[in-house]
Amino acid sequence: MSTLGRRLMAGTAVSVVVVAATGCRGGDQAIRLYTSVTGDTVTAVVERFEAESGLDVVVFRAPTGELAARIAAEQREGGIRADVLWLTDPLSMQQYAADGVLQAWQPEGAPDIAPQYRADSFWGTRLLSMIIVQGRGVAPIESWADLADPAYRDRIVAPDPGFAGSAFAVFGYFASEPSLGFEFYRRLRANGLTIVNSPGEVVTAVAEGRFDAGITLLFSAREAREEGSPIAIVWPEPGAITLYSPIGLAAGAGTDARRFVEYVLSEEGQQRIADSGWQPILPAIPWEVGGPQVAVDWSELFDRRAAILDIFRAVFGE
Numbered sequence: 001m002s003t004l005g006r007r008l009m010a011g012t013a014v015s016v017v018v019v020a021a022t023g024c025r026g027g028d029q030a031i032r033l034y035t036s037v038t039g040d041t042v043t044a045v046v047e048r049f050e051a052e053s054g055l056d057v058v059v060f061r062a063p064t065g066e067l068a069a070r071i072a073a074e075q076r077e078g079g080i081r082a083d084v085l086w087l088t089d090p091l092s093m094q095q096y097a098a099d100g101v102l103q104a105w106q107p108e109g110a111p112d113i114a115p116q117y118r119a120d121s122f123w124g125t126r127l128l129s130m131i132i133v134q135g136r137g138v139a140p141i142e143s144w145a146d147l148a149d150p151a152y153r154d155r156i157v158a159p160d161p162g163f164a165g166s167a168f169a170v171f172g173y174f175a176s177e178p179s180l181g182f183e184f185y186r187r188l189r190a191n192g193l194t195i196v197n198s199p200g201e202v203v204t205a206v207a208e209g210r211f212d213a214g215i216t217l218l219f220s221a222r223e224a225r226e227e228g229s230p231i232a233i234v235w236p237e238p239g240a241i242t243l244y245s246p247i248g249l250a251a252g253a254g255t256d257a258r259r260f261v262e263y264v265l266s267e268e269g270q271q272r273i274a275d276s277g278w279q280p281i282l283p284a285i286p287w288e289v290g291g292p293q294v295a296v297d298w299s300e301l302f303d304r305r306a307a308i309l310d311i312f313r314a315v316f317g318e
Contacts, residue, residue, distance in 0.1 A: 030056040031257050034071065034082035036064045036165075037245060038219070041126075041276040042086070048272055049263045055256050063198070064088055064165050075101075083253035084260055086125065086245070089165030090298045091305060093122045093246045102248040107258070109265040113281055116295065122248035125264055127279040129240035129293060130170050130199075133206050133221045133231050134213035141213055143237040145180065147188060154192035155212035157205050162309055163197045169243040170215055172301040173294065175308050185315045195316055207231050218290070219277055239292035244281065 035042055039061060046057045062070065064087070074080045080101060087093050096102050102121035110123050117124030132141050139151060147156050159167035174180045194211065196202060202214035203221055207229040218240060221233050247264055249257055263269045270280040279287050301308070 030058045031260050032081060032083045033057050033059045033086060033260070034067060034080075034084070035059065035061050035086040036067050036088045037061070037086050037125075038276070038278075041273055041278060044272045044276045045264055045269055048268070049260055053256075053259060053263070055259070057260060063163070064092065065163055068092055071096075071101075075099075079252070080250055083250050083257035084247065085122075085250065086247045086264070087165070088128070088245050089169060089243050090122070090124075090246050091165060091168065091302055093248055094119075094298065094302045096248065097121045101251060103251045103253065105249065105258070107262045107265055109262060109267075109282075112284070113265070114283075117244045117246075117281055119246075122246040123261075123265060124244035124281040125247050125270075126245045126273050126281055127293075128166055128169075128243050128245060129218040129279070129290075130166055130215060130243070131218045131221060131240045132213055132234040132236050133203055133216050133224075134234055135206050135209060135211075136230050136232055138212045138232075141234050141236060144174070145184075146236070147193070147213070147215075148184065148191045150191060152191065152212055154194075156188070156191065157194045157196055157202050157211040157214035158188075159199045159202055159215065160195050160197050161312055164199060166199060166217055166243060167215070168301075168305070168308075169296055170241050171312055172304075172308055173241045173296050175304070175311075176296060176300065182311055182315075185312060189315050193316075203229070203231065223277070235291035239294040240290075242293045242295050243298075245278075 042059060042061060046059060050057060071080050085093065085096065097119060104120040107123065110118060113123055134141055141147070161168035161171040174184050175182055196205065199216040199220050202216040203224045205211050206214050207224060218233070221231060225231055225233065247261055249261055267282060267284060270282045270285045274280045274285050274287060279289065
């Protein structure tokens with residue numbers, strides 16, 4: 001009985017639906033989902049949930065910055081109209097939890113998620129890896145530190161940490177890593193690093209030969225390579241930088257919304273996420289990682305977010 005195809009409208013960069021239902025806060029109306037997760041993944045999970053539960057999910061999907069702007073506007077008008085938030089990175093979710101936007105509860109399956117990927121009011125759904133993508137025939141890059149090598153002067157591109165949460169994970173890692181730190185920002189700037197909005201733009205720029213290499217999502221790079229893009233994927237030392245994509249329940253959401261969150265965290269929901277190309281959060285779901293991974297301390301980065309972005313903008317002139 002899925003109506004997702006009628007409610008999820010394609011756009012150039014995002015899929016957005018205008019939410020007209022009254023929500024499921026304490027009632028049996030459609031579940032409102034606000035998300036920045038890739039459209040194919042959302043569709044795969046929502047359609048199966050709708051088919052099995054008999055419930056409807058109304059989706060509003062937008063990039064992290066646009067989604068945050070919508071939520072902020074709704075908060076000013078009296079409260080967010082979403083029942084479920086499914087975001088790309090933990091930073092915004094940590095702020096919503098601190099603001100009392102989310103409800104604390106214990107979904108079935110949550111204990112199977114590693115402690116570093118869950119909190120009292122939100123839980124990881126998938127892991128995202130940030131890697132280096134480079135053009136074919138380019139001198140191989142072996143580590144993150146190599147991005148500041150003069151051999152690549154003016155030939156490296158990266159996404160904006162103020163626009164994409166996945167990019168913030170990278171620059172947060174640089175800031176926190178003792179061997180790099182904020183000095184590495186200055187070295188990258190001196191080496192002519194170019195900043196674009198999104199990880200997808202990085203892949204396109206490298207594939208078109210405008211840059212030798214760039215920082216992007218493993219998912220985006222793999223997808224482009226499978227479509228024949230002339231790029232190579234580099235798993236830099238000491239590893240791909242990982243972040244987790246959390247889901248949380250709005251404070252006033254009801255039982256139906258809880259059922260949706262529990263489905264996303266179930267083995268079936270996790271398998272749907274894996275089938276759409278993302279590393280599932282549950283270790284029970286088979287997944288070939290591809291190389292070592294390094295994680296950031298999201299609690300620390302949450303406390304330092306403003307300072308990190310201020311220094312980034314000061315260095316890169318944003």
